[in-house]
Amino acid sequence: MLNPITIALLLLNVLFGALALFGVSAALFTLFISFPLLLLAVYDTYQGKHAIMRNFPVIGRFRWFMESIRPFIQQYLIESDTGGAPISRMFRTIVYQRAKNSRDTVPFGTQVDTYKTGYEWIGHSIGALSVADVNCQPRVTIGSKDCLQPYSASILNISAMSFGSLSKPALQALNKGAKEGGFYHNTGEGGVSPYHLEHGGDVVWQIGTGYFGCRTKEGNFDPNKFAEQAVHPAIKMIEIKLSQGAKPGHGGILPATKNTPEIAKIRGVEPHTQVDSPPGHSAFSSPLELVLFIKTLRELSGGKPIGFKLSVGRKSEFMAICKAMVSLNITPDFITVDGGEGGTGAAPLEYSNSIGSPLREALALVDDCLTGFGLRDEVKVIASGKIISGFHLVKNLALGADICNSARGMMMALGCVQSLSCNTNHCPTGVATQDPALSRGLVVTDKAQRVYQFQRKTVHAAVDILSSAGITHPYEVNRTHIFRRVNQQEVKRYDQIFPLLEKGAFFKDEIPEQYKLDYNESSEKTFMPVENLSEINEQLQSVS
Numbered sequence: 001m002l003n004p005i006t007i008a009l010l011l012l013n014v015l016f017g018a019l020a021l022f023g024v025s026a027a028l029f030t031l032f033i034s035f036p037l038l039l040l041a042v043y044d045t046y047q048g049k050h051a052i053m054r055n056f057p058v059i060g061r062f063r064w065f066m067e068s069i070r071p072f073i074q075q076y077l078i079e080s081d082t083g084g085a086p087i088s089r090m091f092r093t094i095v096y097q098r099a100k101n102s103r104d105t106v107p108f109g110t111q112v113d114t115y116k117t118g119y120e121w122i123g124h125s126i127g128a129l130s131v132a133d134v135n136c137q138p139r140v141t142i143g144s145k146d147c148l149q150p151y152s153a154s155i156l157n158i159s160a161m162s163f164g165s166l167s168k169p170a171l172q173a174l175n176k177g178a179k180e181g182g183f184y185h186n187t188g189e190g191g192v193s194p195y196h197l198e199h200g201g202d203v204v205w206q207i208g209t210g211y212f213g214c215r216t217k218e219g220n221f222d223p224n225k226f227a228e229q230a231v232h233p234a235i236k237m238i239e240i241k242l243s244q245g246a247k248p249g250h251g252g253i254l255p256a257t258k259n260t261p262e263i264a265k266i267r268g269v270e271p272h273t274q275v276d277s278p279p280g281h282s283a284f285s286s287p288l289e290l291v292l293f294i295k296t297l298r299e300l301s302g303g304k305p306i307g308f309k310l311s312v313g314r315k316s317e318f319m320a321i322c323k324a325m326v327s328l329n330i331t332p333d334f335i336t337v338d339g340g341e342g343g344t345g346a347a348p349l350e351y352s353n354s355i356g357s358p359l360r361e362a363l364a365l366v367d368d369c370l371t372g373f374g375l376r377d378e379v380k381v382i383a384s385g386k387i388i389s390g391f392h393l394v395k396n397l398a399l400g401a402d403i404c405n406s407a408r409g410m411m412m413a414l415g416c417v418q419s420l421s422c423n424t425n426h427c428p429t430g431v432a433t434q435d436p437a438l439s440r441g442l443v444v445t446d447k448a449q450r451v452y453q454f455q456r457k458t459v460h461a462a463v464d465i466l467s468s469a470g471i472t473h474p475y476e477v478n479r480t481h482i483f484r485r486v487n488q489q490e491v492k493r494y495d496q497i498f499p500l501l502e503k504g505a506f507f508k509d510e511i512p513e514q515y516k517l518d519y520n521e522s523s524e525k526t527f528m529p530v531e532n533l534s535e536i537n538e539q540l541q542s543v544s
Contacts, residue, residue: 137154140402173444175196177447184204189210249351314529322369
């Protein structure tokens with residue numbers, strides 16, 4: 001068998017002969033092409049990191065080139081309209097069309113396989129209404145009995161995205177679009193930046209485990225800094241982030257390449273270092289302490305709506321929080337439920353793929369528990385996780401959400417092309433990068449209008465769907481309206497898949513069977529499961 005250097009020389013001779021036919025001189029070829037390639041071949045042959053390059057010098061490098069362009073070939077030449085992940089081309093296209101206020105109808109019928117297991121639809125009504133008879137910009141008031149400054153929210157808003165994850169012009173465009181459309185803009189856990197406030201859009205300040213914007217030097221919660229920031233008139237609500245769907249139990253990640261001096265000053269951290277938020281909060285360690293922390297933030301903010309965001313893990317943990325609410329007679333004003341399919345700028349693969357309950361199951365659980373504990377009238381529920389279209393909005397409202405948040409939909413309205421480079425600081429559209437050479441391509445005035453138009457037209461599409469079902473307001477849609485094909489022979493309504501609970505069901509002698517185990521394992525004193533835990537451990541020990 002020929003050795004790698006011999007192969008490289010033979011290839012160079014072939015190339016030399018081919019170029020000679022076109023009049024390229026031997027000296028010129030040797031100086032500018034042959035000699036550098038020979039040096040590269042020698043290096044490849046003796047380097048010790050890549051077997052392919054050792055065995056196939058120079059040529060083997062094409063493997064990495066093809067790997068680098070594979071996502072683009074896949075997206076632009078191969079994938080179908082219903083293909084593409086995490087957001088299919090069909091839904092990316094509808095966002096672009098609505099954001100640009102262009103035609104958003106489709107020809108010749110659906111491309112979706114309506115007989116595939118998992119296909120979902122809403123049951124329309126013979127008594128369908130004209131869309132003119134339905135409130136085209138419905139709003140929901142958020143504020144419990146203890147809230148002094150309730151907030152009227154749109155049913156579709158901008159989900160949590162921090163300065164650091166997104167660029168300065170991206171945040172400016174989102175906030176300007178929110179101002180124009182009358183919907184809110186969640187800051188993400190990175191704190192309130194000047195660009196979240198610049199255009200006067202309504203803001204939800206998210207506070208994560210790093211307490212950015214309200215932290216001590218040691219990284220703990222600082223009530224004085226919180227109070228100073230929370231009274232800002234643009235901040236309408238405060239959201240405590242317990243976990244997020246894309247990486248629950250992990251904490252946020254800000255790569256060092258994105259941690260500029262400006263971002264570091266806003267967050268209160270060292271610049272040019274990777275910032276990993278802790279997986280858990282230091283301000284509380286039990287459900288009772290969490291509920292008391294909610295009360296504290298409400299008082300410090302002057303009575304603004306306070307809520308928390310979580311990706312559901314163990315059911316017993318959420319039931320423990322509900323028990324704490326009942327025990328102290330204190331409730332949050334809202335709870336944001338983030339599905340395991342939620343997006344993020346950077347997360348370990350296993351967390352994105354295999355941790356956290358998907359949104360539908362989580363949303364049904366939260367709605368059921370609040371109903372079962374008699375808390376549902378006080379607490380509004382917000383759904384977040386791959387909400388792109390009007391039907392996505394409607395089916396989450398049917399499951400129990402009062403309003404919805406969208407992150408990736410809003411990013412695509414800004415111009416995101418799903419290049420999957422959010423974690424590299426090389427976003428080609430200037431959305432998820434801190435590189436000024438790339439972010440300069442994002443024109444704030446143009447993209448703000450697109451954000452506004454996407455939100456407005458998506459809400460209108462949802463209202464249009466509701467009118468076809470004979471529904472006059474989003475709060476009227478429920479689990480009886482949505483159908484799912486569970487297998488090739490059977491279709492079920494959502495209320496059959498997720499049975500509705502009676503109000504106050506957990507105060508009765510017989511706990512509903514689907515929640516009995518989790519109810520018995522939950523305690524307002526701890527997030528960890530109790531009651532049956534010792535019995536389960538004994539069983540495991542006897543088996544071993």
